[in-house]
Amino acid sequence: MNVIYTDNNATTRVADEVIEEMLPFFGGFYGNPSSMHTFGDRVGKKIRQARQKVADLIHADPDEIIFTSCGTESDNSAIFSALNAHPDKKRIITSNVEHPAILNLFKYLRDKKGYDVVLVPVDKKGHLNLDLLYDSLSDDTAIVSLMWANNETGVIFPIPEIAEKVTEKGILFHTDAVQAAGKIPIDVKDAHVDMLSLSGHKIHAPKGIGVLYVKKGIKFFPYLIGGHQEKGRRGGTENTVSIIGLGKACELAAQQLPIMNTQVKELRDYLQNQLLEKIPSVSVNGDLENRLPNTLSIGFDAVEGESILLMLDKEGICASSGSACTSGSLDPSHVLMAMEVPFKSAHGTIRFSLSHYNTKEEMDHIVKTMVPAIETLRAMSPFWKDGKLV
Amino acid sequence: MWEYTDKVKDHFMHPRNVGELKDANAIGETGSLNCGDALKLFLKVDENERIVDASFMTFGCASAVASSSALTEIIKGMTLDEAAKVTNGDIADYLGGLPKEKMHCSVMGKSALQKAIADYRGIQIMEKPGEMVCECFEVTDLEIIEAVKANGLETTEDVTNYLKAGGGCGKCLGRIEEVIASVKAEG
Numbered sequence: 001m002n003v004i005y006t007d008n009n010a011t012t013r014v015a016d017e018v019i020e021e022m023l024p025f026f027g028g029f030y031g032n033p034s035s036m037h038t039f040g041d042r043v044g045k046k047i048r049q050a051r052q053k054v055a056d057l058i059h060a061d062p063d064e065i066i067f068t069s070c071g072t073e074s075d076n077s078a079i080f081s082a083l084n085a086h087p088d089k090k091r092i093i094t095s096n097v098e099h100p101a102i103l104n105l106f107k108y109l110r111d112k113k114g115y116d117v118v119l120v121p122v123d124k125k126g127h128l129n130l131d132l133l134y135d136s137l138s139d140d141t142a143i144v145s146l147m148w149a150n151n152e153t154g155v156i157f158p159i160p161e162i163a164e165k166v167t168e169k170g171i172l173f174h175t176d177a178v179q180a181a182g183k184i185p186i187d188v189k190d191a192h193v194d195m196l197s198l199s200g201h202k203i204h205a206p207k208g209i210g211v212l213y214v215k216k217g218i219k220f221f222p223y224l225i226g227g228h229q230e231k232g233r234r235g236g237t238e239n240t241v242s243i244i245g246l247g248k249a250c251e252l253a254a255q256q257l258p259i260m261n262t263q264v265k266e267l268r269d270y271l272q273n274q275l276l277e278k279i280p281s282v283s284v285n286g287d288l289e290n291r292l293p294n295t296l297s298i299g300f301d302a303v304e305g306e307s308i309l310l311m312l313d314k315e316g317i318c319a320s321s322g323s324a325c326t327s328g329s330l331d332p333s334h335v336l337m338a339m340e341v342p343f344k345s346a347h348g349t350i351r352f353s354l355s356h357y358n359t360k361e362e363m364d365h366i367v368k369t370m371v372p373a374i375e376t377l378r379a380m381s382p383f384w385k386d387g388k389l390v
Numbered sequence: 391m392w393e394y395t396d397k398v399k400d401h402f403m404h405p406r407n408v409g410e411l412k413d414a415n416a417i418g419e420t421g422s423l424n425c426g427d428a429l430k431l432f433l434k435v436d437e438n439e440r441i442v443d444a445s446f447m448t449f450g451c452a453s454a455v456a457s458s459s460a461l462t463e464i465i466k467g468m469t470l471d472e473a474a475k476v477t478n479g480d481i482a483d484y485l486g487g488l489p490k491e492k493m494h495c496s497v498m499g500k501s502a503l504q505k506a507i508a509d510y511r512g513i514q515i516m517e518k519p520g521e522m523v524c525e526c527f528e529v530t531d532l533e534i535i536e537a538v539k540a541n542g543l544e545t546t547e548d549v550t551n552y553l554k555a556g557g558g559c560g561k562c563l564g565r566i567e568e569v570i571a572s573v574k575a576e577g
């Protein structure tokens with residue numbers, strides 16, 4: 001069975017060009033990039049090039065790039081560095097729709113370390129309440145961390161505008177740009193951000209490689225203390241293969257950015273409009289305008305997400321549901337709840353996230369599968385009668 | 391992905407006895423749209439109190455659908471007295487087991503069945519006895535005590551897996567812990 005992969009916000013296919021770039025470094029070129037010999041420096045040179053390519057994608061200097069083991073490590077390192085830089089400051093600010101890599105860290109810092117955590121709410125479209133955010137800024141604030149784009153809905157926060165206001169007050173600003181990278185332009189120089197996180201596996205590089213950008217002049221306290229790697233900012237012998245792959249992936253991402261915002265966006269809009277047209281009682285979550293070009297979070301009234309996913313799975317279609325159907329809690333995700341998406345559609349929310357590998361034929365197949373799947377599930381649902389919600 | 395048995399997958403993909411039963415004379419409903427799953431059970435009971443037909447309508451995940459389907463298959467042909475003895479464990483066993491996190495789906499089946507039996511016998515199910523612990527999912531302390539005893543539950547997470555209590559806003563988790571402790575203290 002052919003796989004139709006529309007779960008690119010979860011992870012992406014490693015690009016063939018990236019694999020090709022990495023292969024030699026799995027094999028013959030196993031040197032340590034820090035070694036003095038030429039053999040090791042063959043790898044060292046490739047890593048310097050990769051660092052340049054990563055920097056180019058976000059308009060940073062190579063010196064401002066720290067390689068980490070994943071987006072989560074980047075997020076955690078950024079926050080801990082800020083707390084170490086300001087041991088006297090007790091307030092930390094984020095939103096209530098962040099990825100667990102930030103949200104659970106902040107809850108830990110609140111519950112176990114006594115920090116005064118401000119979770120800025122969003123409105124029904126997923127937009128941040130900026131007034132509340134700005135009101136919460138205080139002399140006591142160690143850091144503000146806000147995601148650039150939301151992994152579930154694709155809603156984009158106005159990071160450059162926010163970062164300027166926050167940093168003007170002398171408060172550190174970090175953004176989790178894991179989902180934004182490769183999908184919308186990012187320019188750290190323009191955006192006033194002090195720190196920014198990226199993750200390789202969301203942009204067609206392998207899993208287990210991340211980046212933390214730290215602006216020149218911002219004091220950084222390492223999270224992994226060890227050797228001199230990454231200029232002493234992150235100990236541990238480099239994940240050479242993945243770093244080299246990530247460099248290539250960033251180069252490709254920069255080239256493909258225009259495709260994302262034309263071809264991929266058109267496919268996403270096509271899928272969205274087809275589903276809206278062919279299935280009744282359907283709603284799209286999040287602001288339709290300020291949204292990643294590849295993401296569609298769409299709720300189907302009176303049916304449950306996991307059931308839909310299994311019906312899609314039977315056809316080889318990969319997507320995600322909006323409910324964290326784990327640990328017995330059938331509650332819809334914290335993101336949909338924060339946006340006050342009504343239960344009737346929140347439980348039946350599916351996220352399709354596309355990439356440039358998707359085709360129109362695939363979108364047609366998804367629509368062709370979704371229409372009868374929703375019909376079958378609604379025929380079974382006690383909340384659906386005579387073509388509407390009861 | 392959940393690890394479902396082939397039986398669960400089969401009963402999800404090909405549910406038995408779906409839809410409204412036109413000549414049903416007993417109906418039991420449980421769950422809600424807010425909860426994320428709900429079951430409406432229809433029974434046709436003859437003059438000897440034997441269940442001659444059963445059907446269901448379910449909103450929920452694959453294991454909720456499969457549990458409902460299994461329940462209708464289990465109880466068809468039983469007398470109401472026999473059906474009243476069916477436990478959520480029987481439903482899970484029929485399906486070759488359910489993931490621990492999904493046990494509440496089988497609990498939902500048992501609850502709808504009890505309500506349908508009460509409906510047939512004209513028994514008004516009273517306001518649930520006991521003290522309300524979880525408002526999100528309307529679960530009382532007595533229900534928690536029963537589930538803890540019957541299934542040997544140890545943690546609040548176990549209770550959430552079985553009854554969903556605590557899986558919503560979470561404000562009741564402290565109280566659930568107290569109830570578990572009180573059962574343990576009793577021995």
Ligand SMILES: Cc1ncc(COP(=O)(O)O)c(C=O)c1O
Binds near residue numbers: 069149
């Ligand atoms: C917004 C966001 N932040 C952080 C992460 C974590 O990245 P990683 O899986 O590399 O740790 C993800 C991916 O799941 C994400 O979507």
Ligand code: FES
Binds near residue numbers: 523558559560562
């Ligand atoms: S009251 Fe129990 S989860 Fe909300």
